[in-house]
Amino acid sequence: MNRIVLGAMGVALLAAAAAAQTNYAAVQIKPTALGHRTWMLEGNGGNITVIAGDDAVIMVDTQFAPLHDKIKAAVAELTGKPIRYVVDTHLHGDHTGGNQAFWMDGATIVGQDLLKKSMAEGTTNALSGAKTPPSPASALPTITYADRMSLSVKGRKVELVHMPHAHTRGDTAVWVPDADVLATGDIVSTGGRYPNIDVGDAGGIEGMIKGVDAYLKRADAKTKIVPGHGALMDREGLKTYRQLLVDARDSVKALKAKGMSEDQAVAAKPLAAPMTAGSVQARAGATDRASDNFVRLIYRSVA
Known part of the structure; x- marks a missing residue:
């Protein structure tokens, strides 16, 4: 056929x-x-x-x-x-x-x-x-x-x-x-x-x-x-992107290590927290809802 x-x-x-x-x-x-x-x-x-x-x-x-x-x-x-x-x-x-x-x-x-x-x-x-x-x-x-x-x-x-x-x-x-x-x-x-x-x-x-x-x-x-x-x-842009991922991971992982539940971690708004390079959310240009979803995905994927 x-x-x-x-x-x-x-x-x-x-x-x-x-x-x-x-x-x-x-x-x-x-x-x-x-x-x-x-x-x-x-x-x-x-x-x-x-x-x-x-x-x-x-x-x-x-x-x-x-x-x-x-x-x-x-x-x-x-x-x-x-x-x-x-x-x-x-x-x-x-x-x-x-x-x-x-x-x-x-x-x-x-x-x-x-x-x-x-x-x-x-x-x-x-x-x-x-x-x-x-x-x-x-x-x-x-x-x-x-x-x-x-x-x-x-x-x-x-x-x-x-x-x-x-x-x-x-x-x-x-x-x-x-x-x-x-x-x-x-x-x-x-x-x-x-x-x-x-x-x-x-x-x-x-x-x-x-x-x-x-x-x-x-x-x-x-x-x-x-x-x-x-x-x-370019490669420099890729390095910047990597840092965003690392900062997002570390901020959520720290909350999980403190014993916070997934919902508590979301409510803490870690991706909106100020950092030297600016918050993760601001650097990504993302919305509050997207940040909440990203926190959940990171929370579920880190030990």
Whole structure:
């Protein structure tokens, strides 16, 4: 059975659900050139990285299904080449929602072994308990790897590295050596928000910090860092982000060590507390409600 028959029903259902909540017709895809035929695309959802070879494109993440046509048109305008591979940095729908549609175009979906397992089984939100049902087979990676792998199109090669027990259990970092670009997925997430911490089978706040440490070891002053959400970053920006995570962890961990309950820790508003560099909440540009949720996630993930 062909790709269109297998995937059309799933794409239609996902698109209908998403379109009911967001005006995708108003979304614009904004490209940022990173050099050496590499771009970051911003739209609605996670950032996308585009790596163009002589014959085809490797694309990192797909945002939401209703944006497929706009993303496809943007890639075509920038590169003039078809998308051969789609790499998923992690399983969340704002990064994988367009998988089926790009698969129907002929792209091969690539991801870490545990990402495929989580998408196939469905997941539960660590904070709300909301269930995400299993993804259709046509949205799952057909090429998977365990620890690391290389992926190539003519004239270009990228390195995929498993970042275990960080944002999710199946995170992938994408290194583009010839452009000195790193796509982090949601291990790094900025822009008026806190990163989402999976406190189930992932690494919690400690895993997120370890993931950032691994990125800092690999990056240098010239590395262009594409976060899961937010503006393009450099190594200094990544160091600032790491400090925010450390300060948030330490402030909540101290309250837990004093014997406070989760609700008491939330009520104490530790992320709004003044620090030398400014409160964690102010540095993140986050709301009171987002800070309360972040305290809960950190509280559940620290010993």
